[in-house]
Amino acid sequence: MSWTNWRKKLSLRTKKEVPDGLFLTCEGCQKMIYKKHKEEGMEVCPECDYHFYLPIQKRLEMLLDPGSFEERFADIGPTDPLRFVDREPYETRLKKVQAQTGTKDAILVGIGSIQGRKAALGLMDFRFMGGSMGSVVGEKITRITECALERLMPLVILSASGGARMQEGALSLMQMAKTSCALARLSEAGILYVSVLTNPTTAGVLASFAGLGDIIIAEPKALIGFTGPRVIKETIKQDLPPGFQRSEFLLEHGLIDMIVHRRDLRERLGQVLQFCPERPASPGREEDPSGRHEALPLWQRAGETAHASATVPPQVVK
Amino acid sequence: MGETPPEADNGVKKPKASEGVSVNGPTDFDGAVFEIERQIKDLEALSRKHGVDFAENIATLRKQQDQILRALVANLSPWDRICMARHRDRPTASDYISQIFSSFIELHGDRAFADDRAIITGLGTVDGHPVMIVANEKGRGVKEKGKRNFGMAHPEGYRKARLKMLLAEKLGLPVVTFIDTQGAFPGIGAEQRGQALAIAENLKTMASLRTPILALIIGEGGSGGALAIGVADRVCAQENSYFSVITPEGCSAILWKSADKRREAAEALKLDPRSLMTQGIVDEIIPEPLGGAHRDPRRASEILKAAILRNLAELRMTGLEELLRARYYRYRRIGSVVEGV
Numbered sequence: 339m340s341w342t343n344w345r346k347k348l349s350l351r352t353k354k355e356v357p358d359g360l361f362l363t364c365e366g367c368q369k370m371i372y373k374k375h376k377e378e379g380m381e382v383c384p385e386c387d388y389h390f391y392l393p394i395q396k397r398l399e400m401l402l403d404p405g406s407f408e409e410r411f412a413d414i415g416p417t418d419p420l421r422f423v424d425r426e427p428y429e430t431r432l433k434k435v436q437a438q439t440g441t442k443d444a445i446l447v448g449i450g451s452i453q454g455r456k457a458a459l460g461l462m463d464f465r466f467m468g469g470s471m472g473s474v475v476g477e478k479i480t481r482i483t484e485c486a487l488e489r490l491m492p493l494v495i496l497s498a499s500g501g502a503r504m505q506e507g508a509l510s511l512m513q514m515a516k517t518s519c520a521l522a523r524l525s526e527a528g529i530l531y532v533s534v535l536t537n538p539t540t541a542g543v544l545a546s547f548a549g550l551g552d553i554i555i556a557e558p559k560a561l562i563g564f565t566g567p568r569v570i571k572e573t574i575k576q577d578l579p580p581g582f583q584r585s586e587f588l589l590e591h592g593l594i595d596m597i598v599h600r601r602d603l604r605e606r607l608g609q610v611l612q613f614c615p616e617r618p619a620s621p622g623r624e625e626d627p628s629g630r631h632e633a634l635p636l637w638q639r640a641g642e643t644a645h646a647s648a649t650v651p652p653q654v655v656k
Numbered sequence: 657m658g659e660t661p662p663e664a665d666n667g668v669k670k671p672k673a674s675e676g677v678s679v680n681g682p683t684d685f686d687g688a689v690f691e692i693e694r695q696i697k698d699l700e701a702l703s704r705k706h707g708v709d710f711a712e713n714i715a716t717l718r719k720q721q722d723q724i725l726r727a728l729v730a731n732l733s734p735w736d737r738i739c740m741a742r743h744r745d746r747p748t749a750s751d752y753i754s755q756i757f758s759s760f761i762e763l764h765g766d767r768a769f770a771d772d773r774a775i776i777t778g779l780g781t782v783d784g785h786p787v788m789i790v791a792n793e794k795g796r797g798v799k800e801k802g803k804r805n806f807g808m809a810h811p812e813g814y815r816k817a818r819l820k821m822l823l824a825e826k827l828g829l830p831v832v833t834f835i836d837t838q839g840a841f842p843g844i845g846a847e848q849r850g851q852a853l854a855i856a857e858n859l860k861t862m863a864s865l866r867t868p869i870l871a872l873i874i875g876e877g878g879s880g881g882a883l884a885i886g887v888a889d890r891v892c893a894q895e896n897s898y899f900s901v902i903t904p905e906g907c908s909a910i911l912w913k914s915a916d917k918r919r920e921a922a923e924a925l926k927l928d929p930r931s932l933m934t935q936g937i938v939d940e941i942i943p944e945p946l947g948g949a950h951r952d953p954r955r956a957s958e959i960l961k962a963a964i965l966r967n968l969a970e971l972r973m974t975g976l977e978e979l980l981r982a983r984y985y986r987y988r989r990i991g992s993v994v995e996g997v
């Protein structure tokens with residue numbers, strides 16, 4: 339029986355009759371889809387191209403040259419600076435999510451190559467408290483940006499976030515400023531930053547580093563916006579236009595450069611990176627196997643390096 | 657699509673005063689001193705009418721009022737401060753601008769789409785020192801508030817602010833910003849025109865703007881919409897202001913799943929100036945007249961002006977490269993993480 343027939347047959351059934359774990363309802367088209375097909379197709383709906391959450395490890399496999407990823411700043415973890423308690427203490431929440439996800443916070447950063455081109459990388463994890471940006475996300479984005487500047491390599495960040503993390507209060511808000519400050523320096527040094535927006539990228543993350551890409555790429559049908567649609571609807575008391583705040587809407591309004599299907603992302607990133615000038619690697623910097631990085635003092639040195647290298651004529655490599 | 661009328665949400669219904677966009681009346685705080693004020697007024701009226709001298713009684717009452725105010729101020733909760741920051745009679749940016757600066761020349765427009773009245777920009781001098789002023793303006797009174805969109809800017813407002821800051825850089829003028837907004841406007845047109853991207857661009861521009869920036873939080877520091885004019889070398893907050901990642905109402909709704917935990921949220925968010933200072937977010941707290949800026953706007957302006965003059969003098973003494981380096985580390989340091997565990 340063909341897949342379409344299967345689907346037709348299945349769509350007659352109610353949700354409860356479907357054997358658990360084998361099928362699921364697509365969030366994009368509401369159709370029943372075979373889980374295995376979705377997984378084999380990079381977590382994309384075979385019916386409507388809706389892009390589901392893709393675990394970070396799979397992202398790495400999908401994007402990078404095999405074995406090229408080197409994680410950095412892995413030992414940076416969150417604290418509970420405000421001793422924040424809502425219905426549950428932040429500390430407890432953190433521990434739970436850390437146990438569930440096996441990660442310290444909502445981001446992974448490192449260095450890897452995409453189609454032979456080395457780049458500094460950041461990948462956000464929406465599963466960790468909605469990919470919210472607290473001090474750790476801000477710090478790691480800033481450090482990987484400083485690292486890109488120091489090593490004069492392009493920066494690629496894949497975002498997925500509901501915005502700033504409330505439990506760290508204004509400290510989270512200030513990570514918007516902090517990451518933007520680092521990116522301003524990267525810009526001044528003439529280094530390319532490509533921002534990839536995945537579903538969803540909203541609020542404080544879009545309004546800071548994710549929105550500052552020299553080139554902004556979005557995955558299809560991703561929710562991308564400043565204020566969540568529900569709040570907008572409540573405020574203006576109007577229905578929102580169809581497709582509002584989806585990637586296609588942003589492309590149409592001139593806010594992003596392109597929409598790239600997940601299966602083409604690696605190739606497209608590789609092509610884009612070919613256009614950024616090859617620069618000499620930062621001299622005199624030893625590899626630090628611990629991944630630890632004394633960001634502040636090193637920075638000044640990095641600044642000098644970036645300045646010195648600005649006199650080297652950029653060239654496009656094939 | 658694509659041919660969406662450009663004025664989309666400038667024409668769209670604006671939130672009305674009755675729609676809960678923080679048009680707070682008197683706070684609980686005011687209630688407590690109201691009775692004494694009434695008594696003083698009564699005595700003054702009696703004294704005029706009958707020619708009887710109540711000066712002694714009035715003096716006693718004033719002393720009492722003063723004591724009550726002092727006691728109240730000493731015990732303000734974070735939520736009380738938010739009520740003060742949103743107080744109906746609190747001076748807005750244009751009140752301060754007219755009191756503090758002479759020869760203010762307003763500059764309009766983002767050169768692309770519109771002139772967003774929720775943000776005021778212009779040239780002015782303070783004690784002879786020229787500066788660029790960028791301010792959130794909420795407006796007062798229903799009509800004015802509507803025109804100002806309750807101080808909630810659209811992308812064109814942020815883009816206007818950015819252009820004028822770049823002009824300040826060109827002319828070598830320090831930038832003085834007045835922060836007082838609940839946040840960026842949540843609307844269809846705002847999203848269509850890239851609200852988030854406009855804010856992000858401002859953060860980046862301010863990070864490397866080659867001229868001093870002084871930010872003054874004079875009321876509400878509502879999230880990214882406030883930060884968009886708030887990346888600075890020095891951030892000063894008036895005593896009764898706040899700066900927060902989200903409004904206590906929003907936080908209550910999301911984290912407590914309840915509309916009435918705003919007091920708890922205000923407490924938990926540590927958004928008051930003193931807490932912000934310990935977090936390295938605010939550098940200086942600017943005192944207000946006893947009981948809040950709205951009780952004596954003229955005095956509030958004087959205090960604010962002195963703080964502006966002092967901070968600008970200090971910033972002028974710093975070399976540009978040192979200024980930019982210090983600005984970078986000012987933000988670089990903010991946050992709390994553990995490393996190596």
Ligand SMILES: [Zn+2]
Nearest residue numbers: 364367383386
């Ligand atoms: Zn689908």
